[in-house]
Amino acid sequence: NAGVTQTPKFQVLKTGQSMTLQCAQDMNHNSMYWYRQDPGMGLRLIYYSASEGTTDKGEVPNGYNVSRLNKREFSLRLESAAPSQTSVYFCASRNNEKLFFGSGTQLSVL
Amino acid sequence: GIQVEQSPPDLILQEGANSTLRCNFSDSVNNLQWFHQNPWGQLINLFYIPSGTKQNGRLSATTVATERYSLLYISSSQTTDSGVYFCAPALGNTPLVFGKGTRLSVIA
Numbered sequence: 001n002a003g004v005t006q007t008p009k010f011q012v013l014k015t016g017q018s019m020t021l022q023c024a025q026d027m028n029h030n031s032m033y034w035y036r037q038d039p040g041m042g043l044r045l046i047y048y049s050a051s052e053g054t055t056d057k058g059e060v061p062n063g064y065n066v067s068r069l070n071k072r073e074f075s076l077r078l079e080s081a082a083p084s085q086t087s088v089y090f091c092a093s094r095n096n097e098k099l100f101f102g103s104g105t106q107l108s109v110l
Numbered sequence: 111g112i113q114v115e116q117s118p119p120d121l122i123l124q125e126g127a128n129s130t131l132r133c134n135f136s137d138s139v140n141n142l143q144w145f146h147q148n149p150w151g152q153l154i155n156l157f158y159i160p161s162g163t164k165q166n167g168r169l170s171a172t173t174v175a176t177e178r179y180s181l182l183y184i185s186s187s188q189t190t191d192s193g194v195y196f197c198a199p200a201l202g203n204t205p206l207v208f209g210k211g212t213r214l215s216v217i218a
Contacts, residue, residue: 033205042196043208050203058205059111090153099143099198099206101153 002026006091006102013081013109021076021105023091031094032074034058034066036087037104043090049074081109112137114209116197122215123187131182131212133197141200142173144182147211148193156182156195187216 004025013019025032030051035043045058049068063085065077074093078085086109091102113136123129133142144156157164157171159180164171168187173180180199184191194213198206 031203035208040210042210043198045205045207048205088151094206096203097141097158098155099145100155101145104151104153 004091004093004100004102006089006105008105009103011105011107013078013107015082015109017081017109018077018079019081020078021089021091021107022073023075023102024073025091025093025100026072027093027095027100028071029093029095029100030071032068033092033094033099034064034074034076035090035092036060037090038087046076046089083109085109112139112199112201112207114197114199114207116195116209116212118212119210120213120215122217125187125189125216125218127187127216128183128185129187129214131184131195131197131214133180133182133199133209135178135180135197135199137178137201139175139178139199139201141202141206142175142180143198143206144171144180145196145198146191146193147196153196184214187214189216189218192216 033048034046047066052071089105115134159171170183194211198208200206
């Protein structure tokens with residue numbers, strides 16, 4: 001039982017490049033989330049998917065898009081990366097109670 | 111949305127000491143969780159505690175939802191308890207809202 005799996009673990013991009021962060025969970029959870037973590041800011045919600053087929057904006061959605069591919073997978077796309085998107089990104093999934101996190105992706109945009 | 115305030119922001123303890131971390135929130139909630147982020151960045155769910163008290167080893171948590179606060183107790187602290195502790199409340203199935211955390215350093 002792997003829980004929540006994120007790839008890649010590290011990524012360096014140049015300004016303007018695009019990339020997709022992948023996330024998959026094997027706990028049969030309905031809800032999935034993308035958070036970003038910046039120093040001193042805690043975790044801020046980018047987008048979430050309450051169930052397969054639905055997505056909603058969180059607190060900081062600008063510059064990102066998401067796709068809930070199926071119940072297991074929820075991807076985050078940066079279409080044109082900017083230095084302000086340098087951060088640690090966490091995917092998470094939740095049953096009715098507990099939230100479980102992936103191990104994170106450290107992204108640097110130069 | 112829900113506002114979350116955690117205190118203290120930073121805490122340094124000698125190994126073996128006890129501590130209490132506090133989380134205040136602005137609105138009614140029926141979901142509250144505590145997380146530990148270890149020095150390697152991994153986020154671990156410690157408690158799902160919408161109300162009442164739970165204990166897990168040296169850690170326990172209490173939430174008084176009617177008074178809009180939750181407490182995390184760490185007893186006989188160990189160096190492995192170091193890291194950042196986050197409180198995250200929510201109402202219903204809305205996403206959890208995270209506080210800025212309490213950074214704990216336990217020194218031997």
